[in-house]
Amino acid sequence: MANIEKFATPITNRNIVKPISEHKTAEGEKVDFQDTSKVKQTLAESELLKQHTGDIENQRGPAVFMNLLTDPQVTVGFMRNIYLMMDIVSLLSMQNGSLTEEMQQLFSELNLFPEEIADEMINQENSSTAFKGELFDFLRDVLAENKNPDFKKAVISVLKSVNCEKSKADILRALSASFNYMSAQMKPNKELSAVLHSISERFSSEDAMENFQNIRDDALSVLTDIERSILYNTQNSRLISMIRYNLSRYNTDSDFLTSSVNYLMTMLKEEDKSEFLQLLYDHLAYYENRSHSEILSDSKVMNTITDILKLQSESEEIKSLDSDSVESIIHSMLSSPSNFTPLLHFIIPVEYEDVVSFAEMWIDPDEGNHGSSESNDERLIHMLIVFDMDNLGRMETELHVRNKEITLSLYCSEEVRPVIESISKDLRKCADFSDYKISSVNIKQIKQPRSLVDVFDGLSVKRSGINVKI
Numbered sequence: 001m002a003n004i005e006k007f008a009t010p011i012t013n014r015n016i017v018k019p020i021s022e023h024k025t026a027e028g029e030k031v032d033f034q035d036t037s038k039v040k041q042t043l044a045e046s047e048l049l050k051q052h053t054g055d056i057e058n059q060r061g062p063a064v065f066m067n068l069l070t071d072p073q074v075t076v077g078f079m080r081n082i083y084l085m086m087d088i089v090s091l092l093s094m095q096n097g098s099l100t101e102e103m104q105q106l107f108s109e110l111n112l113f114p115e116e117i118a119d120e121m122i123n124q125e126n127s128s129t130a131f132k133g134e135l136f137d138f139l140r141d142v143l144a145e146n147k148n149p150d151f152k153k154a155v156i157s158v159l160k161s162v163n164c165e166k167s168k169a170d171i172l173r174a175l176s177a178s179f180n181y182m183s184a185q186m187k188p189n190k191e192l193s194a195v196l197h198s199i200s201e202r203f204s205s206e207d208a209m210e211n212f213q214n215i216r217d218d219a220l221s222v223l224t225d226i227e228r229s230i231l232y233n234t235q236n237s238r239l240i241s242m243i244r245y246n247l248s249r250y251n252t253d254s255d256f257l258t259s260s261v262n263y264l265m266t267m268l269k270e271e272d273k274s275e276f277l278q279l280l281y282d283h284l285a286y287y288e289n290r291s292h293s294e295i296l297s298d299s300k301v302m303n304t305i306t307d308i309l310k311l312q313s314e315s316e317e318i319k320s321l322d323s324d325s326v327e328s329i330i331h332s333m334l335s336s337p338s339n340f341t342p343l344l345h346f347i348i349p350v351e352y353e354d355v356v357s358f359a360e361m362w363i364d365p366d367e368g369n370h371g372s373s374e375s376n377d378e379r380l381i382h383m384l385i386v387f388d389m390d391n392l393g394r395m396e397t398e399l400h401v402r403n404k405e406i407t408l409s410l411y412c413s414e415e416v417r418p419v420i421e422s423i424s425k426d427l428r429k430c431a432d433f434s435d436y437k438i439s440s441v442n443i444k445q446i447k448q449p450r451s452l453v454d455v456f457d458g459l460s461v462k463r464s465g466i467n468v469k470i
Contacts, residue, residue: 082110082305082349103311110304111351123298124346130163135279142272154264161260162280164251166287168209171250176203178243179219186231195222216247301347343456357389364456384455392416396446398455406431406438411446 112120126132136159143155183196199222202208202215223240226232261280265273344365349358367382381401388394396411408427412420421443428438453459 082308103308106304106308106311110301110308111349111356112301114350114352116300117348117350120300120348121346123300124302125344127299127302128344130166131159133283135162135283138272138276138279142268142276146267148267151267154260154267157260158264161257162283165257165284168250169287171246172203172208172212174246175219175243176200178239178246179203182226182236182239182243185236186226186229189229189231192222192225192229192231212250213252216250219243219247301349305347343452343459355389357387359385359387361385362452362456364459367456382456384452394446394449396450401436404436406436407440407442408438409442409444411444411450414445417443417445 139155139158143152177200179196179200183193183200186193186196199215199219202211202218208215223243226236226240261277265276268276342364344361344363346361346363347358348361349356362384364382366379379402381399383397383399383401385397385399386394387397393413393416395413395416398409398411400407410420410427424441424443427441431438
């Protein structure tokens with residue numbers, strides 16, 4: 001019993017260093033209530049829920065497109081970034097002399113002479129829609145003669161099938177390029193990068209159309225792997241969304257065109273059937289036989305800009321000089337004609353007597369007359385022209401045309417305003433050579449750049465739908 005305490009004593013490690021509890025003052029325990037980054041956020045409302053909560057303002061259209069409409073920079077950023085790139089290349093010497101020379105050659109080809117402006121605008125307008133040419137003129141004519149709703153549905157079905165047929169090759173090239181770019185981004189994961197590169201080659205192969213469904217399934221599977229990868233980021237997320245969108249655009253129904261054409265043929269007059277089939281054959285043959293490297297547009301300006309962007313995106317030297325140019329230019333290009341912007345968009349860089357300037361033009365050819373029965377002479381044409389000229393800076397010209405009468409408003413800086421006012425009488429005479437007449441000229445001070453929604457009333461509502469006008 002004398003040794004019971006010895007045996008009952010707990011065995012402890014004498015080398016353990018006991019932590020010393022540090023007394024914290026109130027100053028050391030302050031909490032930053034402004035930092036809410038770790039606070040769990042509420043889930044975003046679904047589109048269905050927004051319809052029942054009165055969130056009308058946010059229902060106008062997709063956020064990315066609405067941001068473009070309300071951004072004043074889209075009305076001046078396009079060519080300004082091109083010229084900024086031009087200045088950087090000319091001022092900074094690069095090791096690759098041939099590359100610098102090629103860029104400068106492209107820049108010199110970009111500007112137009114005054115006598116080239118009219119033809120260039122026609123070419124840009126012709127390239128702004130897929131529904132241009134004799135085939136679509138024919139369909140418009142027969143549609144004007146036959147008001148039967150079933151006939152209209154048959155024409156629309158043919159338009160959809162023809163567009164699907166024409167866009168297949170473009171979609172495959174876009175998917176191949178996207179997966180090739182994604183492969184380069186995933187280089188740290190060699191296995192995943194190799195799979196992406198393999199899919200890129202499969203989309204560009206000759207049998208891609210026949211094997212599209214198998215390639216698409218493999219592509220969707222690898223996209224899921226990327227989203228689970230540690231390399232997944234915001235940039236990859238945007239590209240994956242675009243890839244999935246392009247995959248959904250590809251129509252795998254091989255009988256869509258044939259069935260649409262046969263259905264319309266049953267409704268056409270006998271004298272129109274042979275002409276329709278010949279126009280359809282010629283139209284599709286042109287796109288099928290067109291080389292991938294062939295110039296796809298007659299627009300000199302757009303072809304040159306495409307070559308400049310391609311050269312910059314492929315050259316690490318130029319990208320390092322001005323890494324934001326391509327993104328800024330593409331940001332501005334999204335305000336060009338599309339299903340979400342029912343405006344004609346023209347880009348006019350001009351060189352005249354050693355003065356280089358540029359203008360961007362947006363036109364709503366039938367503002368306020370959508371769905372009305374007014375004639376072309378009665379319709380309201382609304383234009384916005386943004387100029388940027390050496391020594392004069394930025395100017396905006398807004399025109400309203402109705403019954404061949406033009407109301408002109410010119411916005412300029414306060415320094416230039418007296419000069420513009422002194423020539424306002426001459427401006428009235430600018431349309432004397434035509435049937436149009438400038439009824440009034442208003443000179444106003446430009447306080448700040450205006451966005452597209454500031455100029456074109458109701459554009460945000462129009463952009464939230466799809467323009468299916470034939």
